Amino acid sequence: MAKTITVRVPVRIDLAGGWTDVPTYCKDHIGEVVNLAINRYITAEMHIDDERRISVRYSSDVPIGSGLGTSAAMNVAFLSAIAGDGKSPDEIAELAFQFEALLGNTGGRQDQWASAFGGFQHLRFVGDKVISKQLNPSSKFIEDLERNLLLFDSGITHVSGDLHDSVWQRYANGDKDIPEALRRIRHMAQEMVVAIESENIPGVGISLFRTTKSVDLLDKAFDEPFRRVLKPLWGDYIFGWKAMGAGAGGVVGVMLEDEGCRSEVMAVAEKNGWKHIDWAVEQQGIQRTVNLHE
Numbered sequence: 001m002a003k004t005i006t007v008r009v010p011v012r013i014d015l016a017g018g019w020t021d022v023p024t025y026c027k028d029h030i031g032e033v034v035n036l037a038i039n040r041y042i043t044a045e046m047h048i049d050d051e052r053r054i055s056v057r058y059s060s061d062v063p064i065g066s067g068l069g070t071s072a073a074m075n076v077a078f079l080s081a082i083a084g085d086g087k088s089p090d091e092i093a094e095l096a097f098q099f100e101a102l103l104g105n106t107g108g109r110q111d112q113w114a115s116a117f118g119g120f121q122h123l124r125f126v127g128d129k130v131i132s133k134q135l136n137p138s139s140k141f142i143e144d145l146e147r148n149l150l151l152f153d154s155g156i157t158h159v160s161g162d163l164h165d166s167v168w169q170r171y172a173n174g175d176k177d178i179p180e181a182l183r184r185i186r187h188m189a190q191e192m193v194v195a196i197e198s199e200n201i202p203g204v205g206i207s208l209f210r211t212t213k214s215v216d217l218l219d220k221a222f223d224e225p226f227r228r229v230l231k232p233l234w235g236d237y238i239f240g241w242k243a244m245g246a247g248a249g250g251v252v253g254v255m256l257e258d259e260g261c262r263s264e265v266m267a268v269a270e271k272n273g274w275k276h277i278d279w280a281v282e283q284q285g286i287q288r289t290v291n292l293h294e
Contacts, residue, residue, distance in 0.1 A: 002293040005046045007080040010037035010282040011061075011068040012114035013151070013244050013253060015204070016211045017189030019218070020182055021108030021125045024168055029182070031125035032189035033110040034135075034196070037118040037282040042070060044077035056081065062277075065157035067245020069111030075099050076115040080286050089116035089285055090130065106168075118285035122193050141199040142281050148201055148256045150265060152274040156225050156249030163248055167218050181217035188214055202239060205255030209240020226252045229272050237261040251277065 012035045020031030040061040047055050056078065064070050075096035084092055093112035100107070109130055110123055120135035137145075171178040188211040195203030215222050223243060230241045230252075237257055244251040252274075254265060266276060 002047070002049045004048075004291045004293065005081045006043065006289050006291070007045075007077045007084065008041050008043045008287045009073050009077045009080070009115040009285060010118055011040050011042065011066075011070055011073050012037050012111060013068070013149075013279075014110065015242070015253075016192035016207055017123075017186060018108075018110060018246055019215070020186045020189070021110040021123065022106065022168075023108065023128070024106070024171065025182055026108075026125040026127055029179075030186070031108070032186045033108075033123045033125075034121070034189050034192040035110055035114045035123070036120045037114050037285065038068075038279045039282045040068065040277070040279065041282075042073040042077045042115070044074070044081045046081040054082075062251075063153070065250060066153060067243060067250025069114060069245075071105075072096060072100065072107075072111030073115040076112055076286065080288055084286070084288055090132070092116050092286060093130075114285075116285045119281070119283045120196060122189070135193070135196050137196055137199055141196075141201070144201050145204065146280050147259055149204070150254045150256065150262070150269075151244070151251055151277040151279050152254065152269045153251050153277055154225055154249060154272075154274050163219055163221055164246065177217060181214055184214040184217065185211060201255075205239025205257075207240075208242040208253060208255055209234075212240060212242050215243075215246075222246065222248050225249055229268065229274075230254060233265060233268060237264050 015034045017033035021033050025031055043059045045057050058074060060070060062068055062070055076092055079095045080092050093116040096112045097109050113123055113130055113132055122133040122135055124131040167178060188207055192207045195207050212223055226241055226243060239255040239257060241252055241254045244253055256262060
């Protein structure tokens, strides 16, 4: 009997800690990340016809290279479609990570876990092990965050391989500045957990900014596309900003000082050609349905 398996998974916002989930770092230290899934999705649909021939297609709500973990989400959706029957979300997430590693991707595991589980997560990375704690802030906090954290697509493709390679080469060469920067980035994840658990919106904004300043210690070039636009707004209109990926382009998150500052920030973003992205928290991860056809 023919059947169609459809899998929808969310992409994510990286609030703090990104970089410390990379295996190069996790083999020596514990990494920590705080992220949340949003209502922008990758969908994979696999059709098996009466002769057991397979076709698979994808669709995406967001452009690739946006810094929202789209590549990992694609693989989570794909592997859940073709091999997800009976597998847990963390098993699918690890399969997706290993699949990407076979293709030469040296990134971390946060994106796969965000798509597989959804919601707010505090992730700890110990070697190859991922320890996930779901954070459950109130609906009021979530509504406040959705109103005050603006997302903009800068239009700059999030491709920064040379910059990333340089950081990890410096790490391998024993540059002491890199482990110190990564230690601070991990600390920002811990600080972000406190802000979320205490439902402190200004604290989230300040942690975003402090995370960005910590990434500057790796290389200021990662944040340069956003700094030149947003620095004049800091202190008067916004608490801070953060690249939603590892930097050098893609989507940026901007935390308002208060909702009354929205129009000023939107105007500056529009003037610079940035596109506003409406978003909301997505509490579900993998959403898999199977339809049989006569």
